[in-house]
Amino acid sequence: MRKKKILVACGTAIATSTVVARKISELLAAKGYSVNIDQCRSAEVPGKLHGVDLIVTTTQAPLNGTGAIPVIQTISFLTGVGMEADIEKIISFIKE
Amino acid sequence: MDIDDMLKPDLILDNLEADTREQALESMARILLSKGYVKESFVPAILDRERKYPSALPMEGHKIAVPHTDAEHVNRSAILFARLARPVEFLSMGAPDETLSVQLISMFALHEKKQIGYMLEVLINAYQDNDTLEAILNAQNAEEIYALLRGAVGAQMTGEKPERDW
Numbered sequence: 001m002r003k004k005k006i007l008v009a010c011g012t013a014i015a016t017s018t019v020v021a022r023k024i025s026e027l028l029a030a031k032g033y034s035v036n037i038d039q040c041r042s043a044e045v046p047g048k049l050h051g052v053d054l055i056v057t058t059t060q061a062p063l064n065g066t067g068a069i070p071v072i073q074t075i076s077f078l079t080g081v082g083m084e085a086d087i088e089k090i091i092s093f094i095k096e
Numbered sequence: 097m098d099i100d101d102m103l104k105p106d107l108i109l110d111n112l113e114a115d116t117r118e119q120a121l122e123s124m125a126r127i128l129l130s131k132g133y134v135k136e137s138f139v140p141a142i143l144d145r146e147r148k149y150p151s152a153l154p155m156e157g158h159k160i161a162v163p164h165t166d167a168e169h170v171n172r173s174a175i176l177f178a179r180l181a182r183p184v185e186f187l188s189m190g191a192p193d194e195t196l197s198v199q200l201i202s203m204f205a206l207h208e209k210k211q212i213g214y215m216l217e218v219l220i221n222a223y224q225d226n227d228t229l230e231a232i233l234n235a236q237n238a239e240e241i242y243a244l245l246r247g248a249v250g251a252q253m254t255g256e257k258p259e260r261d262w
Binding site for chain 2: 010011012014015016018019021022023042058059060061073074075078079080081
């Protein structure tokens with residue numbers, strides 16, 4: 001089975017999305033899911049979509065050109081509030 | 097790069113006077129500039145970034161802002177932490193139409209994202225603990241704030257080694 005790919009987007013792609021990518025990876029691993037995670041700025045999303053199954057973004061800025069790829073907008077992985085519900089949501093998109 | 101290279105006693109500001117978030121951010125950015133951590137361009141960049149992507153996080157209890165901007169404006173990585181004299185209004189990262197009252201600001205000057213991902217995660221984990229933020233808000237002075245922060249980060253770091261470098 002091909003590993004699913006999650007693209008994590010934020011404003012600068014240096015701090016916020018780094019933390020979110022690490023959290024998602026760890027929480028999914030704890031539940032037995034292994035995924036590929038890439039991170040980028042919100043503005044770079046259109047050029048980073050190849051092979052992407054799900055986008056997680058921390059900003060409210062509208063993302064362009066995402067087409068049929070599902071997008072989850074959340075800051076739960078930073079605040080800790082609602083994190084478990086969001087992981088379940090992510091799993092619902094990435095499981096076969 | 098170790099946590100003690102970024103989180104230092106002289107990078108804790110207590111009782112910082114500011115009437116607006118812009119004043120708080122500019123004062124903090126200028127302190128990083130005066131200490132050589134960032135370039136002159138960091139100051140307008142951090143203000144511009146805050147306008148485009150608000151940085152306040154509505155944790156379970158207290159709120160905290162985590163302003164940061166692009167690596168090109170930074171010379172050396174550092175975390176500048178401030179407790180303001182009074183809370184100021186920030187906009188929420190997740191909902192920019194929502195105003196949050198913020199008294200604690202953790203400004204990240206990040207030069208290289210590799211190797212610091214783990215430290216950022218540990219810091220954010222510490223900020224997610226309401227007891228830690230409560231203790232910081234009630235601390236007597238900057239030294240106590242530093243001790244609380246360093247202790248919270250240290251407690252998170254025991255045992256678990258970083259497995260990835262992002």
